[in-house]
Amino acid sequence: MTETRSGTLQEISRRRLPRTVWTAGAVTALASTADNFVLFLLLWVAQPQGWSAVQTAAVVLVLRLPTLATGVLLGRAVDRWGGRRLILIDLTGRAVLLLLLVLSSRQADTLPLAPVLVLGGLCGALAPASYAGVRWLVPRIVDTEQLGRANAVVALGDQLPLILGAALAGPSLALLGAATSMVVPAGMLFVATALTLTLARPAPAAPSMPRGRIDPPADRDDARRLPPRVLALIALSTAYYFAYGPFETASPPFVRGQLGAAEGTYSLLWTLFGIGALATLTTGPLLSRRRPGVVNAVGALVWGAVMLPIAVIHDVLPAAVLFLVGGAIWGPYTTVETGALQRWVSPARHGAVFGLQRSLLAVATPLGAALAAIALQEVAPRTVLAVSAGGCALAGVLALTSRDLRRAQ
Numbered sequence: 001m002t003e004t005r006s007g008t009l010q011e012i013s014r015r016r017l018p019r020t021v022w023t024a025g026a027v028t029a030l031a032s033t034a035d036n037f038v039l040f041l042l043l044w045v046a047q048p049q050g051w052s053a054v055q056t057a058a059v060v061l062v063l064r065l066p067t068l069a070t071g072v073l074l075g076r077a078v079d080r081w082g083g084r085r086l087i088l089i090d091l092t093g094r095a096v097l098l099l100l101l102v103l104s105s106r107q108a109d110t111l112p113l114a115p116v117l118v119l120g121g122l123c124g125a126l127a128p129a130s131y132a133g134v135r136w137l138v139p140r141i142v143d144t145e146q147l148g149r150a151n152a153v154v155a156l157g158d159q160l161p162l163i164l165g166a167a168l169a170g171p172s173l174a175l176l177g178a179a180t181s182m183v184v185p186a187g188m189l190f191v192a193t194a195l196t197l198t199l200a201r202p203a204p205a206a207p208s209m210p211r212g213r214i215d216p217p218a219d220r221d222d223a224r225r226l227p228p229r230v231l232a233l234i235a236l237s238t239a240y241y242f243a244y245g246p247f248e249t250a251s252p253p254f255v256r257g258q259l260g261a262a263e264g265t266y267s268l269l270w271t272l273f274g275i276g277a278l279a280t281l282t283t284g285p286l287l288s289r290r291r292p293g294v295v296n297a298v299g300a301l302v303w304g305a306v307m308l309p310i311a312v313i314h315d316v317l318p319a320a321v322l323f324l325v326g327g328a329i330w331g332p333y334t335t336v337e338t339g340a341l342q343r344w345v346s347p348a349r350h351g352a353v354f355g356l357q358r359s360l361l362a363v364a365t366p367l368g369a370a371l372a373a374i375a376l377q378e379v380a381p382r383t384v385l386a387v388s389a390g391g392c393a394l395a396g397v398l399a400l401t402s403r404d405l406r407r408a409q
Contacts, residue, residue: 017149020198023198024137027087027192028130028154028158029156030157030191031090031094031127034188034192035161035185037161037188038123043248044169045111045173045178054374056370058370059120061366061367062120063124066121066124067127067363068360069359071132071355074132075128075354075356077351079136079350080351082202083134083351084137087129087196091190097123098119098185100119128359128362134154134157135350137200138342148335151339151342154335159277161274170266226353230344235399239398241365242367242391242395243394244365245372246369246371248369249369252266253381254382259316265316272327273327277327278331279331287335294400297397299329299332301393301397301400303392305393306326309322310382310389311386311389
């Protein structure tokens with residue numbers, strides 16, 4: 001009987017993933033690429049347009065801060081009405097807002113600050129719907145034994161934008177100008193909308209998960225209370241992303257000043273980071289089998305240690321190597337985290353939990369980036385990057401002090 005059961009599980013795990021999973025991954029990739037494109041472009045044009053450090057920090061915060069207010073609400077809406085409907089609302093809404101941003105500019109190569117703050121903030125408010133909607137959908141369209149591979153496909157949609165967003169921002173800026181370039185992410189979102197129309201429509205009811213994979217709540221009060229390991233894992237990611245944030249705002253002046261290079265090198269570094277992340281993405285399902293909390297805590301620690309030497313590098317080649325290796329360490333993180341949360345949380349609360357997670361992570365990175373933008377008025381970019389790398393390592397160390405997270409399987 002045991003051999004038969006084992007053989008059945010192996011057969012399921014080898015079975016092809018449903019086409020819907022790949023479509024969901026494509027939707028995630030397009031939406032995230034549009035998001036990264038906008039951020040990379042705005043960070044690069046901030047100084048040439050004459051935005052002060054405080055104004056740049058405000059832009060970064062406004063793009064993400066509304067997510068904190070809407071993440072849980074949109075996640076609960078996903079639990080109630082299903083992922084597909086909320087994804088459509090998000091994608092079409094953001095596409096229209098970006099087109100309005102294009103129309104608000106009188107010149108192709110400039111972006112007025114006020115419309116960026118208003119329309120960018122509205123985009124940030126909508127973004128958690130797609131993130132939570134896709135992760136709500138996946139456990140409802142695949143077998144439990146296929147969940148790791150399905151999450152890796154979705155994570156591919158998170159990592160690929162690191163390449164595409166950085167690679168497209170530089171050429172688009174050179175060819176179209178800052179304002180007209182916003183047509184590019186708007187087009188991506190419209191394509192993602194068309195793909196979303198083909199997604200499955202599972203009922204909002206919780207998926208059936210095999211016994212032992214998800215701990216069912218003992219009563220209604222327990223269902224409202226998140227397990228300590230879930231809180232610890234989300235806290236780790238929030239601290240990790242916050243500490244990583246300064247890499248976004250400090251990398252443009254680092255490239256201009258310390259490396260003496262232009263936007264081509266800036267795009268290259270982040271493209272290599274994305275390539276490294278893609279190269280190790282498939283290891284996520286394997287790494288998440290035993291102790292996902294330990295895997296991600298150690299990952300944050302190692303990432304910070306590896307990126308720390310960036311502070312003393314003055315040549316493009318070693319900087320490129322560090323970004324490539326850093327991306328490789330970063331790659332499996334989201335796959336491991338997503339699988340753990342899907343299994344540790346009651347399925348009926350997947351939307352709310354992923355909405356909460358998205359809201360915290362979406363705010364953590366820009367908050368760190370905004371503080372770094374202000375710090376750059378007083379300290380060199382290399383100092384900001386060194387503190388950022390050290391903070392990532394510290395986040396991993398602190399997470400390992402959680403006994404519940406270390407033992408959770």
